[in-house]
Amino acid sequence: MLTLFRWMVRLTVGLMVVGIVLVLLAWYFAIRSLPDYNGSYEVAGIAQPVEIVRTTEDVPHIFGQSDHDVFFALGLAHAQDRLFQMTVLRRAAQGRLSEIYGAGAFASDDLARRLGLYRNAVASVAAQDPATKEALEAYAAGVNAWIEQVNLGARGRGAPEFFLYPDDISYWEPADSLAILKLLAATSTVQLRREVMRARLSLTEPKRGQELLAAPYEPAIPTYASLFPGAKLMPPERALPPYDWVTGLAGFMAPASGASANGWAASSARTAGAGALLANDPQFALTAPGLWYLARLELQSGGVIGGTIPGIPAILSGRNGAMAWGLTPAQIDDQDLFIEEVQPGEASRYRGDAGWTDFATRNEVIRVKDQKDQVITLRDTANGPVIPGGHFGIASILPPGHVAALSWTGGQVGDTTMSALVGLMHAKTRSEAAATLQGVVAPALTYTLADRDGIGQTLAGAIPKRPATHATLGRMPTPGWDLANRWQGTEPAPAELTDLNPEKGIVATTGAGPVIAHGHPLGYDGIDDRRLSRLNLLIDSREVHSRDSFIAAQNDMVSPLARDLLPLIAADLWYSGEPAAPGTPERQRQDALSLLANWDGSMNEYLPEPLIYSAWMRQLQDRLIRDDLGPMADDFTHLYPDFIERVFRDVNGASAWCDIRQSTATVTCPTIARQALDQAIFDLTARFGPDVRSWRWGDVHRARHVHPALGDLRGLSYVVNLIQPTSGDDSTVARASMRGTGPNPWMNVTGAAYRGVYDLADPDSSVFVISTGQSGHPLSRHYDDMAELWRRGEYVGMSLDPALARAAAVGVTRLEPAPR
Structure with missing residues (x-):
């Protein structure tokens, strides 16, 4: 027995030692991939020495003797800090995520192949102007130089994720950068998803279904059944797994997930200084690391600084010595879904405008980790690629x-968007910038511009040319064989959508619709424009602005939606007689209404009112639509405020949504509002206790910056994911959109992952910040060192002064030309 005991002790000690050794080895190999910011490297591909000076926040300031060498160094810096993110973004665009993630990423790969993101990117390389081609080639050479350094120096494979997701890292190509830009375009639009939703609504509730999605300015459209006689709502196809937020973000960006931003500027006549002000905050899914990366480039035309996306050699939002710019995804209807009839008995042919026509087909192989390779057949029609029913x-x-085929502006070859973005960095005036941006194809963007003489805005991007006879104006799928619905090509954004001299001295956009050209909207699915109204209110509330007033507006957390809806919905509920007995549901309702009656609409994380309001609105919308839509109500995970307002104002009899079909008694809108409030309070009580005054918005509205590869792995998720309480909601200027599903539907999953305020009166007082940190390495102190600043609405300086950069340097990387 004593011998057995001794062996058990030895075995236990041995296992502990082995465990410690394994942990130490994992730690050693992981930290090997942390770059040495004070390193010196001999690299092939540059003509003169280059310095990468990194400030306290790890923002690289790149100094070289030529633009070629500067773009080379940007590629190297991106790869040093974000190599795994870059390779994953490239794989997402190529449709090759399954090779490292397995079957869970197959749906993403399948869609990327169908959209032809990488194929069209390769075909667009030749369309770029000479300067952009050189920038792309230099950037790719810089990325590859770091990959070579990783291999030569055994630097932990370049990122710790590669130990869990083995990947043979291929060298970077210019087409890879264009492919990521294509992925960005596919992510920014939601038109395909909305068209399918409209068709489903039409089939489920033909009479009033479109009221859910209709904008106030939207004309009526025919029912889906009238376009396709005999069509009926079918069960969803299960060949592909249902969309999941985290799985969809396996590639950092997910097509059709949507994007937004605020962009506004004030001319010197409206500012405290002798120069213009500009603010911009592009809003995408929150990931760790975030999508954005801060950088400064010293080009031959002068310094430029701002936000980049790893993989793309351009400052997308920022400033140079003469002007500033900010981007906002424009709510343009840039996608149309066409329903194509397949020839009976001959699946290789479809009905064209002149008879049965062969699909253009080809086979591609998707390699799936630990499973057999999957062969998919890609089919194209005259209207675009066929998108399988599982998507x-x-x-x-x-x-x-x-079958369904997609027309999309981003599907064009010869896309010159990259040339426009690279050229923008060299522009010195608003007019130069606007002319350069006419090369943008997709995504459609509203660019806010400011220079020493003034401000302006311009819409940039390809616009579909739909015939006036189009049956649904692009808002719902139409017969693909009918020429009356088919695109007649695309055209650049109309000149009337460029205003470089606004009379008010102020311009502002939030991506809210409608964008009007030639008297007609260019899209009908703009984000609720109350956010724009709130922004305009903040801007117009003072005659003279400063950098600090722009920062305050950028972080404004007052919900204009709450201010609009609560007086309308609770009009008959505010007064409820004598106080009810403490501890009763009636008293809880009275306390909740009392709080809301005195609330200013601030979606502050420390208040209970935002939680009560949000839970109430969710319950209210669900009660309004579930009786009519049945299971389809589950798909409406976010609030549709125009619909709720239309119901409670009884626009065109919309109050009929309040009545319950299954009930013999007539249910009024005040009654259903009270029932929804009671249910919301009941649910919140089960989670947070009976005292409504102790509830806090920040307890549920927490920003989850998820790591696409490691975020769902038990144990590691606590290290790589960043979770923090946040203020705001979908309608606030400081937009913080919610997931809408799952055990915590209030989880904040999208937001302004980059914020910048550019002051041309005192350029070096300009500021910017990103949502996480510069490094993508979870063990780096720069992985999350800006996350708390971002949450609190604080910033870091963005100076073009070389002396300032060097004074605050935490490292200087020197690149020397390798001997030939």
Whole structure:
């Protein structure tokens, strides 16, 4: 027995030692991939020495003797800090995530192949201007130089994620950068998803269904069944797994997930200094690391500083010595879904405008980790690629014997968007910038511009040319064989959408619709424009602005939606007689209404009112639509405020949504509002206790910056994911959109992952910040060192002064030309 005991002790000690050794080895190999910011490297591909000076926050300031060498160094710096992110973004665009993630990423790969993101990127390389081609080639050479350094120096494979997701890192190509830009374009638009939703609504509730999505300025459209006689709502296709937020972000960006931003500027006549002000905050999914990366480039035309996306050699939002710019995704209807009839008995042909026509087909192989390779057949029609029914619920609206094809501006070859973005960095005036931006194809963007003489805005991007006879104006799928619905090509954004001399001295956009050209909207699915109204209110509330007033506006957390809806919905509920007995549901309702009656609409993380309001609105919308839509109500995970306002104002009889079909008694809107409030309070009580005054918005509205590869791995998720309480909601200027599903539907999953305020009166007082940190390495102190600043609405300086950069340097990387 004593011998057995001794052996057990030895075995236990041995296992502990082995465990410690394994942990130490994992730690050693992980930290090997941390770059030495004070390193000196001999690299092939540059003509003169280059310095990368990194400030306290790890922002690289790149100094070289030529633009070629500067772009080379940017590629190297991106790879030093974000190599795993860059390779994953490239894989997402190529449709090759399954090779490292397994079957869970197959749906993403399948869609990327169908959209032809990488194929079209390769075909667009030749369309770039000479300067952009050189920038792309130099950037790719810089990325590859760091990959070579990783291999030569055994630097932990370049990122710790590669130990869990083995990947043979291929060298970077210019087309890879264009492909990431294509992925960005596919992510920014939601039109395909909205068209399918409209068709499903039409089939489920033909009479009033469109009221859910209709904008106030939107004309009526025919029912889906009238376009396709006999069509009926079909069960969803399960060939592909249902969309999941985290799985969808396996590539950092997910097509059709949507993007937004605020962009506004004030001329010197409206500012405290002798120069213009500009603010910009692009809003995408929150990931760790974030999508954005701060950088400064010293080009031959002068210094430029701002926000980049790793993989793309351009400052997308920022400033140079003469002007500043900010981007906002424009709510343009840039996608149309066409329903194509397949020839009976001949699946290789479809109905064209002149008879049965062969699909253009080709096979591609998707390699899936630990499983057999999957061969997919890609089919194209005259209207674009065929999108299988498993994506976006398309199968539920397809008549038997039909498929769906997509027309999309981002599907064009010869896309010169990259040339426009690279050229923008060299522009010295608003007019130069606007002319350069006419090369943008996709995504469609509203660029806010400011220079020493003034401010302006311009819409940039390809606009579909739809015939006036189009059956649905692009808002719902139409028959693909009918020429009356088919695009007649695309055209640049109309000149009337460029205003470089606004009379008010102020311009502002939030991506809210409608964008009007030639008297007609260019899209009908703009984000609720109350956010724009709130921004305009903040701007117009003072005659003279400063950098600090722009910062305050950028972080404004007052919900204009709450201010609009609560007086309308609670009009008959505010007064409820004598106080009810403490501890009763009636008293809880009275306390909740008392709080809301005195609330200013501030979605502050420390208050209970935002939580009560948000839970109430969720319950209210669900009660309004579930009786009519049935299970389809589950798809409406976010609030549709125009619909709720239309119901409670009884616009065109919309109050009929308040009545319950299954009930013999007539249910009024005040009654359903009270029932929804009671249910919301009941649910919140189960989670947070009976004292409504102790509830806090920040307890549920927490920003989850998820790591796409490691974020769901038990144990590691606590290290790589960043979770922090946040203020705001979908309608605040400081937009903090919620997931809408799952155990915590209030989880903040999208937001302004980059914020910048550019002051041309005192350029070096300009500021910017990103949502996480510069490094993508979870063990780096720069992985999350800006996260708390971002949460609190604080910033770091963005100076073009070389002396300032060197004074605050935490490291200087020197690149020397390798001997030939």
